Amino acid sequence: ESIRSLKRSDASDAIVDILLTVICDQGAKIKEFGI
Numbered sequence: 001e002s003i004r005s006l007k008r009s010d011a012s013d014a015i016v017d018i019l020l021t022v023i024c025d026q027g028a029k030i031k032e033f034g035i
C-alpha cells in the first residue's frame with residue numbers, strides 16, 4: 001500500500017466517521033422528542 005492510498009483512506013474514513021456521528025446524533029434527538 002502506498003502512502004497516498006493510506007492518506008486517501010484515512011480522509012474518507014474520517015468523513016464517514018463524521019457522517020455516522022451526525023446521523024447517530026440526529027437519531028438520538030429524534031428518539032428524545034419522539035418524532
